[in-house]
Amino acid sequence: MAAIEFRHVYFRYKESSPWVLEDFNLEIDKNQTVAILGHNGSGKSTIAKLANGLLIPQSGEIYIHNTLVTEETIWEVRKQIGLVFQNPENQFVGTTVRDDVAFGLENRGIPREEMLKRIEQSLIQVEMEDYQDHEPHHLSGGQKQRVAIASVMATQPDILLLDEATSMLDPKGRKEILTTINALKQQLAITMVMITHDLHEIYQADRVIVMNQGNIYKDTIVDQLFEDYKGLQSIGLTLPLTVQLAIELEKHDYHFAKYPLNNEELVDALWTSDLNK
Known part of the structure; x- marks a missing residue:
């Protein structure tokens, strides 16, 4: 379905x-x-x-x-459906992290015992359980977005x-959120x-x-996405630096089974490519 x-x-x-x-x-x-x-x-x-x-x-x-x-x-x-926007502050309504996560549950009439369980569970999922009594506006950007995700996930x-x-x-906040999503x-x-x-x-x-x-x-x-990297560039998308580097290296007889998306993939690909030269 x-x-x-x-x-x-x-x-x-x-x-x-x-x-x-x-x-x-x-x-x-x-x-x-x-x-x-x-x-x-x-x-x-x-x-x-x-x-x-x-x-x-x-x-x-x-x-x-x-x-x-x-x-x-x-x-x-x-x-x-849970929707998380690009600016987490647009979703904050509570004075503490716990209050903010509770808001959506209260609107849905979730019983208090179940609400407390969901608040704890959702904050653990995004590794923010130690910040329940913190004010959301005093958190870092990555932490704010993790609280926004927890508020959505609490509604299951x-x-x-x-x-x-x-x-x-x-970059630090972006890495936090991508780790949370994964x-x-x-x-x-x-x-x-x-x-x-x-x-x-x-x-x-x-x-x-x-x-x-x-x-x-x-x-x-x-x-398979970057097999058409010229097409992606033609519609206004910027290739990751690691993909750009791999494309340049191909001009010097390096060969890549797939284009690397991050530094770890690039190092592994270079090692394999170098062995096969």
Whole structure:
């Protein structure tokens, strides 16, 4: 069963504006981790907002676990989807980390005993259990985003949407969040959609979708994505430095079975390539 399905969806923000999504079709399987890439304006963030019912398409249908998203079903659909935005401070409502995680549970009428259990569990999942009494606004960027993820995970969604969740973080904070996402993927049976413009962030994905001008430019897996690196550059995406280096090294008779996404992969690839020269 598909977790998320878009059928012939058209969407634009103003009647006089061009289509952001035009006759758009997408199916994401249950428990799949999908990275959706694209430059600014490619339509990738619009997908997340449409899936969560924050936006309504002008035409077409969107299904969440076979339920058509409408004004009548939107609240039931939102119980199944957790959405984490790029700025975690936009999601903070509590004076402490514990209060903030509790907020969504209180709105859903979760009994206190169950609420306390969920708060503890979700903070452990993101390694923030020692910060329950801290004020969210005094945390680092990576810590704030981990609290935002914990607040969403406490509601036990079937689908987790991360909309540019690392774009406002420094390298340390970005690494923290990617480690957290990977841990959640290993621990839980959950559908995860990562909206990003950063090609460094896709290594955990089972599937990679590249957006361009409101439609799917490429639907592939991580190991095959950079086979079309010239095409990715032509639509405005910046290649990871390790991929750029590997491309240059190929001009000097090094050979790579796949392009490396991080330093560890690059070192391993260079070692193997050097042995095979």
